[in-house]
Amino acid sequence: MPTRRRLLLAAGAAAIAPGCLGGGSSAPPASTRTRPARLTGPLQVAAPAGSIPAGTTNAFASAHGISVDARTVATGADMVALVSSGFAADVVLARQDDIAVLGGLGLLSLLDHDRLPNLSLVDSEYLDLPFDRHNHWSAPARYGVFGFGYRRGIIASAPVDWAGFFTAVRRYSQQGITMLPGPVQPIAAALAALDEDINTDDDSTLLRAQALLLSARPHLNAFTAVEVAPFGRGELVLAMGTNADFDRIFDWPGRSADTAFVLPQGRAEMWIDSWAVPVAARNPATALAFIDFQLSARAAARAWLGSRLPAPEPAAAKLLPAAVRHDHRVALDPTVVKRYQLADVTPQGLQKRAQIWERVVGA
Numbered sequence: 001m002p003t004r005r006r007l008l009l010a011a012g013a014a015a016i017a018p019g020c021l022g023g024g025s026s027a028p029p030a031s032t033r034t035r036p037a038r039l040t041g042p043l044q045v046a047a048p049a050g051s052i053p054a055g056t057t058n059a060f061a062s063a064h065g066i067s068v069d070a071r072t073v074a075t076g077a078d079m080v081a082l083v084s085s086g087f088a089a090d091v092v093l094a095r096q097d098d099i100a101v102l103g104g105l106g107l108l109s110l111l112d113h114d115r116l117p118n119l120s121l122v123d124s125e126y127l128d129l130p131f132d133r134h135n136h137w138s139a140p141a142r143y144g145v146f147g148f149g150y151r152r153g154i155i156a157s158a159p160v161d162w163a164g165f166f167t168a169v170r171r172y173s174q175q176g177i178t179m180l181p182g183p184v185q186p187i188a189a190a191l192a193a194l195d196e197d198i199n200t201d202d203d204s205t206l207l208r209a210q211a212l213l214l215s216a217r218p219h220l221n222a223f224t225a226v227e228v229a230p231f232g233r234g235e236l237v238l239a240m241g242t243n244a245d246f247d248r249i250f251d252w253p254g255r256s257a258d259t260a261f262v263l264p265q266g267r268a269e270m271w272i273d274s275w276a277v278p279v280a281a282r283n284p285a286t287a288l289a290f291i292d293f294q295l296s297a298r299a300a301a302r303a304w305l306g307s308r309l310p311a312p313e314p315a316a317a318k319l320l321p322a323a324v325r326h327d328h329r330v331a332l333d334p335t336v337v338k339r340y341q342l343a344d345v346t347p348q349g350l351q352k353r354a355q356i357w358e359r360v361v362g363a
Contacts, residue, residue, distance in 0.1 A: 030172045036283035037115065041066030044282075045290070046073045046082055047093035049140070051273065052294075060293050065288060067179035083107050088280045090287040096131040096272045099138045108137040109277045115288040118295035126272060126312035131344055138274035141300075142309040145270045145332060145340060146185055149246045149261045151237040161265040161276045162193035166216055168238055176236040181223040183350065183357035184343055185269065186213060189240060192267035198341045201349040203341075210356045217363045231259070244308040247329040254302040261329055264334050270340040273309075304330075 041064075045052065049072045057068040071089070073079045077169035079094045084101055094102065104109050113119060119127075120140055126140040146164050150158070154175070159168050170179055180187050186197040190209035200206065227239040232252030246261040275291040277284055293299055304311045304320065310332050311317075317325060324330050345353065 002213065009249065019179070034065075037289070039064050039066055039286040039289055040283045042091050042283075042284055042333050043068045043091065043290055044071065044285050045069065045091045045093075046079065046089040047088075047091075047299070048073060048273070050307055051303065053302050054352055054354075056299050056302055057077075057334045058297075063293075064286070064289070068290070071362045083278050083280070085338045086280055088282050090281040090283045092276050092278060093141060093273050094138075096274065097345065098320045099274055099276055100131040100344065101177060101278070102278070103132060103137040104252065106225055107279055107313050109279050109281065109284060111277065111291075112288060115285075116292045116295065116355075118292045121295060121297060121313045121315050123314060125334050125337050129272070129337070129342070131225040131342060132269050132274070138276045138284050140272050140312045141294060142303065142307060142311050143244050143270060143272045143332070143337070144244055145238065145258065145263055145336060146180070146189070146242055146268060147246075147257055147262050147264050148238065148240045149249065150239075151234075152204060152260055154237045158260065158262075160262060161267075162189050162268065163195075165189070165238070165262075165264075166193050166212060167242075167313055169219045172237055173228065174221060175238075176230075177220050177238045178222045178224050178227050178230070178236060179220060180218075180225055180227075181242040183353035184345065185240070186360070187353050187356060188341075192264065192269070195267060198269050199344050199349065201346055201352065203352070204355060210359060213356070213360045214363055217360055223361065229257070242309075243329045243332060245259075245326065247308045250329075263269055263328070263332075267344055270336060271343060272337075276302065306355045310334075 008357065043066055045068060052166060056204060057070060061068050073082055079092060079098050083089065084107060087124055089274055116139060120157055122140050126143065132138045150168065155168055159165050187209050190198065190199045190212045193212060194208055196205050197267055227236065228243050228245055228248050230236050231239050231249050243261065249259060250256045275294060277287045281287050297313060297319060300311035300313050300316035301319040304316060305324065309329050310330065312334060317331060
């Protein structure tokens, strides 16, 4: 049976229908300083699953008479490998740390801002950030935060930050506790619990984070990225996840009453997914038109509804249903980029984290 929240989301999606897309039923406005480019296709897009609503790609294809082939890429490492392999993707949607890597390797084209008028809709908080100064390579599409959820009535003393999370891990040992896997997110959480820079390369600080994870390891049931269904079924009492993950958990019957999601006080990791054009793109003019299309308020609002990750565009937020616009998990304050840290780990730091991760999972 559909929940009230699902009905509200469906109503919102209907309100932002393909024929209503500003950047939906017609081509994005051409810059006054450039001539309209001739668009060619088919357009090859690589992006995480669920990040591009089919209605949006269909609307773009219909408006321009160009087919869009969307390829799902699971993780950041997969995206870097795909683009590095020379695969002729025209457009990619990648995290800020992967944008920095790909741009640094010379694998991304410089964006022609004159052909991206809708870039002006993006909140200035999400532009000109250290991973891509002046947005040479990337245009922000959405953002999210790593936090955690817990079951009210079982977790007695509500944790409010990552230090409290690790305290609760020990207190409720093996009662249904998970963390995300991999060498970045768990270590970032441990560093945040220690009130340290989540991107640090300092050996002594990383060893402290390793010690915290090793002490927590016996109390965890699993490291997993599949926490939504187990939490929804009531099998978990404490789990690390994203704001979008836990918004999905609230769709499960009964979970809205007994589940709390924490946007951590103090330090925490966040991310920004951005559009970019690889140098191997065969249809770069079409790629820019597609990106501008995605940055339109209505297209961004539809993607926001579908992925439950906010777009950095105030105009898009105004188009959301009130139930979504006032949901603190889905409509994050844009200033979270000032509160939290973007992952920006050096290659040396990533190697150190990989070694820590091997020790933790082998414990």
